[in-house]
Amino acid sequence: DQQVKQNSPSLSVQEGRISILNCDYTNSMFDYFLWYKKYPAEGPTFLISISSIKDKNEDGRFTVFLNKSAKHLSLHIVPSQPGDSAVYFCAASSTSGTYKYIFGTGTRLKVLA
Amino acid sequence: NAGVMQNPRHLVRRRGQEARLRCSPMKGHSHVYWYRQLPEEGLKFMVYLQKENIIDESGMPKERFSAEFPKEGPSILRIQQVVRGDSAAYFCASSPQGQETQYFGPGTRLLVL
Numbered sequence: 266d267q268q269v270k271q272n273s274p275s276l277s278v279q280e281g282r283i284s285i286l287n288c289d290y291t292n293s294m295f296d297y298f299l300w301y302k303k304y305p306a307e308g309p310t311f312l313i314s315i316s317s318i319k320d321k322n323e324d325g326r327f328t329v330f331l332n333k334s335a336k337h338l339s340l341h342i343v344p345s346q347p348g349d350s351a352v353y354f355c356a357a358s359s360t361s362g363t364y365k366y367i368f369g370t371g372t373r374l375k376v377l378a
Numbered sequence: 379n380a381g382v383m384q385n386p387r388h389l390v391r392r393r394g395q396e397a398r399l400r401c402s403p404m405k406g407h408s409h410v411y412w413y414r415q416l417p418e419e420g421l422k423f424m425v426y427l428q429k430e431n432i433i434d435e436s437g438m439p440k441e442r443f444s445a446e447f448p449k450e451g452p453s454i455l456r457i458q459q460v461v462r463g464d465s466a467a468y469f470c471a472s473s474p475q476g477q478e479t480q481y482f483g484p485g486t487r488l489l490v491l
Binding site: 366 | 382384409413418419420421422423433434436437469473479480481482483485487
């Protein structure tokens with residue numbers, strides 16, 4: 266029962282273009298969402314988060330969009346840089362619960378120079 | 379500002395031995411979470427602890443696994459009588475309060491021979 270899904274295992278984008286990573290969730294109790302970036306043999310690094318009271322949050326090159334009716338969120342990276350090449354995980358939690366994160370299976374982004 | 383620290387980074391055990399994984403949260407953080415990542419999968423929640431209390435252990439296997447976060451010292455994830463299926467990366471995360479963003483350590487990679 267995968268409550269958080271990232272249906273694209275991999276994505277390749279040219280340097281300077283936009284990267285769009287997608288995530289779907291099924292549990293309507295989720296109200297806090299995050300994106301993490303992970304390099305091999307390292308821990309996940311927090312990128313950006315969004316509360317369900319918002320539909321957009323922006324931090325530099327990273328923007329997260331939340332569509333609650335579709336239970337869908339996306340991460341936009343613009344412009345993409347070679348250093349952005351990593352595995353990206355979306356995560357969701359319910360702030361009325363115990364704050365544990367439910368992670369998707371990840372999308373491997375490769376930014377081509 | 380030291381981040382979340384985990385040791386050892388790599389641990390090799392033979393079947394039937396015990397594995398002990400340590401996590402020191404970021405300074406000022408009193409909430410600790412443990413996650414496990416199997417190869418080619420996302421992170422799976424295991425347990426959420428505050429100082430001297432287990433808040434949510436819904437992701438912990440019923441047998442052989444235990445966790446603690448004593449008043450003094452690091453949080454410990456203990457796996458008794460390890461089996462090959464326990465081979466995974468184990469990540470610890472911490473947050474100042476339960477509802478705040480979790481920051482991850484570099485992980486401990488456990489290999490059971």
